[in-house]
Amino acid sequence: MESVNQITCEKRSYAKEYESHQHEFGQFLFPLQGSLDIQTEWQDINLNSDYCLYLPPRFAHNFRSIDRNEFLILDIPIQYLPENTSSMYLKVDKQWASIRYLLLEEAKCQQDISSLVDLTRYVTSKLHVSRPASIEYIHKHYKESIKLETLAKIEYYHPVYYSAWFKKKTGKSLKIYISELRLKEAKHLLNSSGWSMSKISEELGFENSSSFSRWFVNAEGISPQKYRILYSG
Template sequence: MKTVNHVTCEKRSYTREFTSHQHEFGQFLFPLKGSLDIQTKLQEINLNPDYCFYIPPKLEHNYRSMDRNEFLILDIPIKYLPENTSDMYIRLDKQWGSIRYLLLEEAKSQESTSSLVDLTRYVTSKLQISKPLSIEYIHKHYKESIRLETLAKIEHYHPVYYSAWFKDKTGKSPKVYISELRLNEAKQLLISTGWSMSKISEELGFENSSSFTRWFVRCEGLPPQKFRILNNR
Protein backbone atom coordinates (compact mmCIF):
# COMPACT_ATOMS: atom_id res chain seq x y z
CA MET A 1 0.00 0.00 0.00
CA LYS A 2 1.47 3.35 -1.06
CA THR A 3 1.75 6.30 1.30
CA VAL A 4 2.33 9.97 0.59
CA ASN A 5 3.46 12.63 3.06
CA HIS A 6 3.44 15.66 0.76
CA VAL A 7 1.29 16.89 -2.12
CA THR A 8 2.43 15.55 -5.49
CA CYS A 9 1.24 16.95 -8.81
CA GLU A 10 2.68 15.40 -11.98
CA LYS A 11 1.91 13.87 -15.36
CA ARG A 12 1.73 10.08 -15.65
CA SER A 13 0.89 7.47 -18.27
CA TYR A 14 -0.54 3.98 -17.83
CA THR A 15 -0.09 0.62 -19.55
CA ARG A 16 -2.57 -1.80 -21.11
CA GLU A 17 -2.17 -4.29 -18.27
CA PHE A 18 -4.65 -4.11 -15.41
CA THR A 19 -2.95 -2.99 -12.20
CA SER A 20 -4.66 -3.29 -8.82
CA HIS A 21 -3.83 -1.34 -5.69
CA GLN A 22 -5.01 1.06 -3.01
CA HIS A 23 -3.23 3.88 -1.24
CA GLU A 24 -3.21 5.80 2.02
CA PHE A 25 -3.88 9.13 0.33
CA GLY A 26 -6.50 10.73 -1.89
CA GLN A 27 -5.91 11.03 -5.61
CA PHE A 28 -7.39 13.18 -8.39
CA LEU A 29 -7.01 11.99 -11.97
CA PHE A 30 -7.36 14.56 -14.77
CA PRO A 31 -7.13 12.98 -18.26
CA LEU A 32 -5.11 15.06 -20.70
CA LYS A 33 -4.98 12.55 -23.55
CA GLY A 34 -6.60 9.14 -24.03
CA SER A 35 -8.73 7.38 -21.46
CA LEU A 36 -8.41 5.15 -18.41
CA ASP A 37 -10.50 2.13 -17.47
CA ILE A 38 -11.08 2.14 -13.71
CA GLN A 39 -12.80 -0.64 -11.79
CA THR A 40 -13.80 -0.54 -8.13
CA LYS A 41 -15.93 -3.01 -6.22
CA LEU A 42 -19.10 -1.17 -7.29
CA GLN A 43 -18.17 0.81 -10.42
CA GLU A 44 -16.69 0.50 -13.89
CA ILE A 45 -15.61 3.80 -15.44
CA ASN A 46 -13.97 4.78 -18.70
CA LEU A 47 -12.40 8.09 -17.72
CA ASN A 48 -11.91 10.50 -20.65
CA PRO A 49 -10.80 14.16 -20.86
CA ASP A 50 -14.37 15.43 -20.33
CA TYR A 51 -14.30 14.21 -16.72
CA CYS A 52 -12.03 13.85 -13.72
CA PHE A 53 -12.14 11.27 -10.95
CA TYR A 54 -11.34 11.36 -7.26
CA ILE A 55 -10.16 8.17 -5.53
CA PRO A 56 -10.34 8.26 -1.72
CA PRO A 57 -7.79 6.59 0.56
CA LYS A 58 -7.95 2.81 0.90
CA LEU A 59 -10.26 2.26 -2.07
CA GLU A 60 -9.11 -0.85 -3.93
CA HIS A 61 -9.16 -0.17 -7.67
CA ASN A 62 -7.98 -1.70 -10.94
CA TYR A 63 -6.89 0.48 -13.83
CA ARG A 64 -5.46 0.31 -17.34
CA SER A 65 -5.38 2.36 -20.54
CA MET A 66 -5.95 0.86 -23.97
CA ASP A 67 -4.72 3.89 -25.93
CA ARG A 68 -1.96 6.48 -25.91
CA ASN A 69 -2.56 8.43 -22.74
CA GLU A 70 -1.41 11.13 -20.40
CA PHE A 71 -2.93 12.12 -17.07
CA LEU A 72 -2.39 14.88 -14.58
CA ILE A 73 -2.30 13.26 -11.14
CA LEU A 74 -2.73 15.04 -7.82
CA ASP A 75 -1.80 12.89 -4.80
CA ILE A 76 -3.17 14.37 -1.57
CA PRO A 77 -2.06 13.35 1.94
CA ILE A 78 -4.86 12.52 4.36
CA LYS A 79 -4.12 15.61 6.48
CA TYR A 80 -5.46 17.82 3.67
CA LEU A 81 -8.65 15.80 3.12
CA PRO A 82 -12.09 16.22 4.70
CA GLU A 83 -13.15 13.22 6.78
CA ASN A 84 -14.75 10.20 5.10
CA THR A 85 -14.39 11.25 1.48
CA SER A 86 -15.83 8.93 -1.15
CA ASP A 87 -15.06 8.50 -4.83
CA MET A 88 -16.41 11.20 -7.13
CA TYR A 89 -16.90 11.13 -10.89
CA ILE A 90 -16.92 14.81 -11.90
CA ARG A 91 -17.77 16.51 -15.17
CA LEU A 92 -14.95 18.82 -16.23
CA ASP A 93 -17.00 22.00 -16.45
CA LYS A 94 -15.51 25.50 -16.77
CA GLN A 95 -14.54 25.67 -13.10
CA TRP A 96 -12.92 22.24 -12.97
CA GLY A 97 -11.22 23.00 -16.30
CA SER A 98 -9.68 26.08 -14.69
CA ILE A 99 -8.54 23.97 -11.74
CA ARG A 100 -6.88 21.52 -14.11
CA TYR A 101 -5.10 24.39 -15.90
CA LEU A 102 -3.75 25.80 -12.60
CA LEU A 103 -2.58 22.36 -11.50
CA LEU A 104 -0.82 21.90 -14.84
CA GLU A 105 1.01 25.18 -14.30
CA GLU A 106 2.05 24.03 -10.81
CA ALA A 107 3.25 20.71 -12.22
CA LYS A 108 5.40 22.58 -14.76
CA SER A 109 7.00 25.04 -12.38
CA GLN A 110 7.44 23.10 -9.12
CA GLU A 111 8.89 26.33 -7.73
CA SER A 112 6.68 26.88 -4.70
CA THR A 113 5.22 24.04 -2.67
CA SER A 114 3.11 26.53 -0.69
CA SER A 115 1.10 27.60 -3.77
CA LEU A 116 0.47 23.95 -4.67
CA VAL A 117 -0.69 23.25 -1.12
CA ASP A 118 -3.03 26.27 -1.24
CA LEU A 119 -4.48 25.07 -4.54
CA THR A 120 -4.85 21.55 -3.15
CA ARG A 121 -6.76 22.87 -0.14
CA TYR A 122 -9.13 24.63 -2.52
CA VAL A 123 -9.59 21.45 -4.57
CA THR A 124 -10.33 19.35 -1.48
CA SER A 125 -12.83 21.92 -0.21
CA LYS A 126 -14.86 21.21 -3.36
CA LEU A 127 -15.20 17.58 -2.30
CA GLN A 128 -17.60 18.84 0.38
CA ILE A 129 -19.68 21.14 -1.81
CA SER A 130 -19.70 19.49 -5.24
CA LYS A 131 -22.82 17.50 -6.08
CA PRO A 132 -22.30 14.12 -7.73
CA LEU A 133 -23.48 14.05 -11.35
CA SER A 134 -26.63 12.03 -10.66
CA ILE A 135 -27.72 14.43 -7.91
CA GLU A 136 -27.13 17.36 -10.28
CA TYR A 137 -29.33 15.50 -12.77
CA ILE A 138 -32.08 15.09 -10.16
CA HIS A 139 -32.06 18.81 -9.37
CA LYS A 140 -32.47 19.61 -13.07
CA HIS A 141 -35.10 16.95 -13.84
CA TYR A 142 -37.02 16.27 -10.60
CA LYS A 143 -40.25 17.54 -12.21
CA GLU A 144 -39.99 14.67 -14.70
CA SER A 145 -40.19 10.92 -14.30
CA ILE A 146 -36.71 9.68 -13.31
CA ARG A 147 -35.74 6.02 -13.46
CA LEU A 148 -33.35 4.59 -10.90
CA GLU A 149 -31.47 2.89 -13.75
CA THR A 150 -30.84 6.29 -15.34
CA LEU A 151 -29.31 7.67 -12.15
CA ALA A 152 -27.21 4.55 -11.58
CA LYS A 153 -25.87 4.69 -15.13
CA ILE A 154 -24.73 8.29 -14.65
CA GLU A 155 -22.55 7.22 -11.70
CA HIS A 156 -21.55 3.90 -13.34
CA TYR A 157 -23.18 1.87 -10.55
CA HIS A 158 -25.47 -1.15 -10.62
CA PRO A 159 -28.93 0.10 -9.51
CA VAL A 160 -28.82 -1.95 -6.29
CA TYR A 161 -25.44 -0.52 -5.32
CA TYR A 162 -26.51 2.94 -6.41
CA SER A 163 -29.41 3.05 -3.95
CA ALA A 164 -27.07 2.22 -1.07
CA TRP A 165 -24.52 4.77 -2.30
CA PHE A 166 -27.19 7.45 -2.64
CA LYS A 167 -28.51 6.89 0.87
CA ASP A 168 -24.98 7.06 2.22
CA LYS A 169 -24.52 10.39 0.42
CA THR A 170 -27.84 12.01 1.32
CA GLY A 171 -29.36 10.02 4.17
CA LYS A 172 -32.40 9.36 1.97
CA SER A 173 -33.50 7.05 -0.80
CA PRO A 174 -33.63 8.53 -4.33
CA LYS A 175 -37.43 8.34 -4.27
CA VAL A 176 -37.70 10.30 -1.01
CA TYR A 177 -35.07 12.83 -2.13
CA ILE A 178 -36.93 13.54 -5.38
CA SER A 179 -40.29 13.70 -3.60
CA GLU A 180 -38.95 16.26 -1.13
CA LEU A 181 -37.66 18.47 -3.96
CA ARG A 182 -41.07 18.38 -5.63
CA LEU A 183 -42.84 19.04 -2.34
CA ASN A 184 -40.68 22.06 -1.55
CA GLU A 185 -41.31 23.45 -5.02
CA ALA A 186 -45.05 22.79 -4.66
CA LYS A 187 -45.15 24.68 -1.36
CA GLN A 188 -43.24 27.59 -2.89
CA LEU A 189 -45.65 27.79 -5.82
CA LEU A 190 -48.70 27.60 -3.54
CA ILE A 191 -47.42 30.42 -1.35
CA SER A 192 -45.81 32.74 -3.90
CA THR A 193 -48.17 32.44 -6.90
CA GLY A 194 -51.87 32.52 -7.58
CA TRP A 195 -51.63 29.59 -9.96
CA SER A 196 -54.47 27.10 -10.11
CA MET A 197 -54.02 23.52 -8.93
CA SER A 198 -54.04 22.44 -12.59
CA LYS A 199 -51.22 24.85 -13.45
CA ILE A 200 -49.12 23.78 -10.45
CA SER A 201 -49.68 20.09 -11.11
CA GLU A 202 -48.63 20.57 -14.73
CA GLU A 203 -45.54 22.51 -13.66
CA LEU A 204 -44.49 19.69 -11.32
CA GLY A 205 -45.06 16.93 -13.86
CA PHE A 206 -48.28 15.39 -12.54
CA GLU A 207 -50.91 14.01 -14.92
CA ASN A 208 -53.67 16.16 -13.44
CA SER A 209 -54.63 18.20 -10.40
CA SER A 210 -56.30 15.19 -8.72
CA SER A 211 -53.08 13.14 -8.70
CA PHE A 212 -51.18 16.20 -7.45
CA THR A 213 -53.70 16.73 -4.63
CA ARG A 214 -53.58 13.06 -3.55
CA TRP A 215 -49.78 13.14 -3.52
CA PHE A 216 -49.67 16.42 -1.57
CA VAL A 217 -52.07 15.07 1.06
CA ARG A 218 -49.93 11.93 1.47
CA CYS A 219 -46.81 14.03 1.93
CA GLU A 220 -48.13 16.95 3.96
CA GLY A 221 -51.29 15.67 5.64
CA LEU A 222 -53.62 18.34 4.20
CA PRO A 223 -54.86 19.41 0.75
CA PRO A 224 -52.78 21.97 -1.18
CA GLN A 225 -55.69 24.42 -1.22
CA LYS A 226 -55.80 24.41 2.58
CA PHE A 227 -52.00 24.71 2.79
CA ARG A 228 -52.22 27.82 0.60
CA ILE A 229 -54.89 29.40 2.79
CA LEU A 230 -53.04 28.69 6.04
CA ASN A 231 -49.78 30.11 4.74
CA ASN A 232 -51.20 33.24 3.09
CA ARG A 233 -52.86 34.73 6.12
Protein backbone atom coordinates in the same frame (compact mmCIF):
# COMPACT_ATOMS: atom_id res chain seq x y z
CA MET B 1 4.34 9.76 -5.18
CA GLU B 2 7.58 10.17 -3.23
CA SER B 3 6.00 10.52 0.20
CA VAL B 4 2.53 10.06 1.62
CA ASN B 5 3.05 13.45 3.30
CA GLN B 6 3.82 15.33 0.10
CA ILE B 7 1.28 16.84 -2.30
CA THR B 8 2.07 15.87 -5.88
CA CYS B 9 0.54 17.47 -8.97
CA GLU B 10 1.82 16.15 -12.29
CA LYS B 11 0.94 14.68 -15.67
CA ARG B 12 1.03 10.90 -16.05
CA SER B 13 0.32 8.30 -18.71
CA TYR B 14 -0.86 4.72 -18.22
CA ALA B 15 -0.14 1.39 -19.90
CA LYS B 16 -2.51 -0.82 -21.89
CA GLU B 17 -2.32 -3.71 -19.44
CA TYR B 18 -4.38 -3.63 -16.25
CA GLU B 19 -2.51 -2.73 -13.08
CA SER B 20 -3.93 -3.06 -9.58
CA HIS B 21 -3.16 -1.07 -6.46
CA GLN B 22 -4.39 1.14 -3.66
CA HIS B 23 -2.59 4.04 -2.03
CA GLU B 24 -2.32 5.70 1.36
CA PHE B 25 -3.39 9.08 0.00
CA GLY B 26 -6.36 10.54 -1.87
CA GLN B 27 -6.14 11.10 -5.60
CA PHE B 28 -7.89 13.26 -8.20
CA LEU B 29 -7.65 12.19 -11.83
CA PHE B 30 -8.33 14.65 -14.67
CA PRO B 31 -8.13 13.15 -18.19
CA LEU B 32 -6.35 15.47 -20.64
CA GLN B 33 -6.09 13.07 -23.57
CA GLY B 34 -7.60 9.65 -24.10
CA SER B 35 -9.53 7.78 -21.43
CA LEU B 36 -8.87 5.51 -18.49
CA ASP B 37 -10.62 2.24 -17.69
CA ILE B 38 -11.00 1.88 -13.92
CA GLN B 39 -12.46 -1.15 -12.15
CA THR B 40 -13.46 -1.17 -8.49
CA GLU B 41 -15.48 -3.67 -6.49
CA TRP B 42 -18.75 -2.09 -7.65
CA GLN B 43 -17.85 0.02 -10.68
CA ASP B 44 -16.45 -0.32 -14.18
CA ILE B 45 -15.67 3.23 -15.30
CA ASN B 46 -14.41 4.64 -18.56
CA LEU B 47 -13.09 8.02 -17.44
CA ASN B 48 -12.91 10.65 -20.19
CA SER B 49 -12.24 14.39 -20.30
CA ASP B 50 -15.87 15.28 -19.51
CA TYR B 51 -15.41 13.95 -15.97
CA CYS B 52 -12.90 13.77 -13.16
CA LEU B 53 -12.61 11.14 -10.48
CA TYR B 54 -11.64 11.24 -6.82
CA LEU B 55 -10.30 8.04 -5.25
CA PRO B 56 -10.04 7.95 -1.43
CA PRO B 57 -7.11 6.42 0.48
CA ARG B 58 -6.88 2.62 0.59
CA PHE B 59 -9.42 2.25 -2.24
CA ALA B 60 -8.48 -0.80 -4.32
CA HIS B 61 -8.80 -0.36 -8.07
CA ASN B 62 -7.59 -1.73 -11.40
CA PHE B 63 -6.72 0.65 -14.21
CA ARG B 64 -5.50 0.80 -17.80
CA SER B 65 -5.67 3.01 -20.90
CA ILE B 66 -5.88 1.38 -24.32
CA ASP B 67 -5.26 4.57 -26.30
CA ARG B 68 -2.74 7.40 -26.33
CA ASN B 69 -3.33 9.12 -23.03
CA GLU B 70 -2.32 11.83 -20.60
CA PHE B 71 -3.81 12.62 -17.20
CA LEU B 72 -3.37 15.35 -14.64
CA ILE B 73 -3.00 13.70 -11.25
CA LEU B 74 -3.26 15.32 -7.84
CA ASP B 75 -2.06 13.09 -4.99
CA ILE B 76 -3.32 14.39 -1.64
CA PRO B 77 -1.91 13.27 1.75
CA ILE B 78 -4.45 12.20 4.35
CA GLN B 79 -3.87 15.25 6.55
CA TYR B 80 -5.36 17.47 3.84
CA LEU B 81 -8.50 15.35 3.42
CA PRO B 82 -11.85 15.43 5.23
CA GLU B 83 -12.56 12.30 7.25
CA ASN B 84 -14.17 9.28 5.65
CA THR B 85 -14.19 10.46 2.05
CA SER B 86 -15.65 8.19 -0.61
CA SER B 87 -15.02 7.95 -4.33
CA MET B 88 -16.68 10.67 -6.41
CA TYR B 89 -17.30 10.72 -10.16
CA LEU B 90 -17.75 14.37 -11.08
CA LYS B 91 -18.87 16.20 -14.21
CA VAL B 92 -16.26 18.77 -15.27
CA ASP B 93 -18.40 21.91 -15.26
CA LYS B 94 -17.00 25.45 -15.56
CA GLN B 95 -15.82 25.46 -11.96
CA TRP B 96 -14.02 22.13 -12.20
CA ALA B 97 -12.55 23.17 -15.56
CA SER B 98 -11.11 26.25 -13.86
CA ILE B 99 -9.66 24.08 -11.09
CA ARG B 100 -8.11 21.80 -13.69
CA TYR B 101 -6.52 24.81 -15.40
CA LEU B 102 -5.03 26.09 -12.15
CA LEU B 103 -3.69 22.64 -11.29
CA LEU B 104 -2.09 22.42 -14.74
CA GLU B 105 -0.34 25.71 -14.09
CA GLU B 106 0.93 24.38 -10.76
CA ALA B 107 2.15 21.20 -12.45
CA LYS B 108 4.24 23.29 -14.85
CA CYS B 109 6.24 25.23 -12.31
CA GLN B 110 6.07 23.92 -8.75
CA GLN B 111 8.36 26.63 -7.35
CA ASP B 112 6.01 27.88 -4.66
CA ILE B 113 4.58 24.87 -2.80
CA SER B 114 2.36 27.14 -0.69
CA SER B 115 0.16 28.00 -3.67
CA LEU B 116 -0.30 24.29 -4.45
CA VAL B 117 -1.17 23.64 -0.80
CA ASP B 118 -3.79 26.42 -0.86
CA LEU B 119 -5.26 25.10 -4.11
CA THR B 120 -5.33 21.55 -2.74
CA ARG B 121 -7.17 22.70 0.39
CA TYR B 122 -9.74 24.37 -1.86
CA VAL B 123 -10.14 21.24 -3.96
CA THR B 124 -10.62 19.00 -0.92
CA SER B 125 -13.18 21.42 0.55
CA LYS B 126 -15.30 20.74 -2.52
CA LEU B 127 -15.58 17.10 -1.55
CA HIS B 128 -18.20 18.25 0.97
CA VAL B 129 -20.23 20.44 -1.39
CA SER B 130 -19.84 18.89 -4.85
CA ARG B 131 -22.63 16.66 -6.08
CA PRO B 132 -21.79 13.35 -7.74
CA ALA B 133 -22.88 13.20 -11.37
CA SER B 134 -26.08 11.21 -10.72
CA ILE B 135 -27.25 13.53 -7.94
CA GLU B 136 -26.58 16.52 -10.18
CA TYR B 137 -28.77 14.76 -12.77
CA ILE B 138 -31.56 14.38 -10.20
CA HIS B 139 -31.50 18.10 -9.40
CA LYS B 140 -31.88 18.91 -13.09
CA HIS B 141 -34.55 16.30 -13.86
CA TYR B 142 -36.52 15.70 -10.64
CA LYS B 143 -39.70 17.01 -12.29
CA GLU B 144 -39.50 14.11 -14.73
CA SER B 145 -39.75 10.37 -14.26
CA ILE B 146 -36.29 9.13 -13.24
CA LYS B 147 -35.34 5.47 -13.39
CA LEU B 148 -32.99 3.92 -10.86
CA GLU B 149 -31.17 2.21 -13.72
CA THR B 150 -30.45 5.58 -15.36
CA LEU B 151 -28.84 6.96 -12.21
CA ALA B 152 -26.86 3.78 -11.55
CA LYS B 153 -25.53 3.86 -15.11
CA ILE B 154 -24.30 7.45 -14.64
CA GLU B 155 -22.17 6.33 -11.68
CA TYR B 156 -21.27 2.98 -13.30
CA TYR B 157 -22.90 1.13 -10.39
CA HIS B 158 -25.17 -1.89 -10.32
CA PRO B 159 -28.72 -0.64 -9.50
CA VAL B 160 -28.89 -2.64 -6.25
CA TYR B 161 -25.59 -1.20 -5.02
CA TYR B 162 -26.54 2.29 -6.22
CA SER B 163 -29.52 2.41 -3.85
CA ALA B 164 -27.26 1.62 -0.88
CA TRP B 165 -24.62 4.08 -2.10
CA PHE B 166 -27.21 6.82 -2.54
CA LYS B 167 -28.60 6.41 0.96
CA LYS B 168 -25.10 6.46 2.43
CA LYS B 169 -24.26 9.58 0.43
CA THR B 170 -27.46 11.55 1.19
CA GLY B 171 -28.91 9.91 4.29
CA LYS B 172 -32.18 9.38 2.41
CA SER B 173 -33.74 6.91 0.03
CA LEU B 174 -33.93 7.92 -3.62
CA LYS B 175 -37.74 8.14 -3.48
CA ILE B 176 -37.71 10.45 -0.44
CA TYR B 177 -34.90 12.61 -1.85
CA ILE B 178 -36.77 13.26 -5.11
CA SER B 179 -40.07 13.78 -3.29
CA GLU B 180 -38.47 16.43 -1.06
CA LEU B 181 -37.11 18.29 -4.09
CA ARG B 182 -40.55 18.30 -5.70
CA LEU B 183 -42.21 19.37 -2.46
CA LYS B 184 -39.80 22.27 -2.02
CA GLU B 185 -40.53 23.44 -5.56
CA ALA B 186 -44.28 22.94 -5.07
CA LYS B 187 -44.24 25.18 -1.98
CA HIS B 188 -42.19 27.77 -3.83
CA LEU B 189 -44.68 27.87 -6.71
CA LEU B 190 -47.66 28.00 -4.38
CA ASN B 191 -46.13 30.87 -2.43
CA SER B 192 -44.61 32.93 -5.21
CA SER B 193 -46.78 32.42 -8.29
CA GLY B 194 -50.40 32.83 -9.21
CA TRP B 195 -50.36 29.62 -11.18
CA SER B 196 -53.38 27.35 -11.10
CA MET B 197 -53.18 23.88 -9.53
CA SER B 198 -53.26 22.41 -13.04
CA LYS B 199 -50.29 24.52 -14.12
CA ILE B 200 -48.28 23.65 -11.00
CA SER B 201 -49.06 19.95 -11.28
CA GLU B 202 -47.98 20.00 -14.93
CA GLU B 203 -44.77 21.85 -14.06
CA LEU B 204 -43.90 19.23 -11.43
CA GLY B 205 -44.60 16.29 -13.73
CA PHE B 206 -47.92 15.06 -12.31
CA GLU B 207 -50.57 13.62 -14.60
CA ASN B 208 -53.23 16.01 -13.33
CA SER B 209 -54.08 18.37 -10.48
CA SER B 210 -55.91 15.63 -8.58
CA SER B 211 -52.81 13.42 -8.35
CA PHE B 212 -50.76 16.47 -7.35
CA SER B 213 -53.24 17.39 -4.61
CA ARG B 214 -53.30 13.84 -3.22
CA TRP B 215 -49.51 13.75 -3.16
CA PHE B 216 -49.29 17.15 -1.47
CA VAL B 217 -51.85 16.22 1.21
CA ASN B 218 -49.96 13.00 1.90
CA ALA B 219 -46.72 14.95 2.31
CA GLU B 220 -47.95 18.03 4.19
CA GLY B 221 -51.24 17.04 5.79
CA ILE B 222 -53.15 19.88 4.09
CA SER B 223 -54.26 20.59 0.53
CA PRO B 224 -52.12 22.79 -1.73
CA GLN B 225 -55.00 25.28 -1.92
CA LYS B 226 -55.08 25.63 1.87
CA TYR B 227 -51.29 25.82 2.03
CA ARG B 228 -51.37 28.73 -0.42
CA ILE B 229 -53.91 30.58 1.70
CA LEU B 230 -52.01 30.00 4.94
CA TYR B 231 -48.44 30.62 3.82
CA SER B 232 -48.36 32.75 0.67
CA GLY B 233 -47.05 36.25 1.23
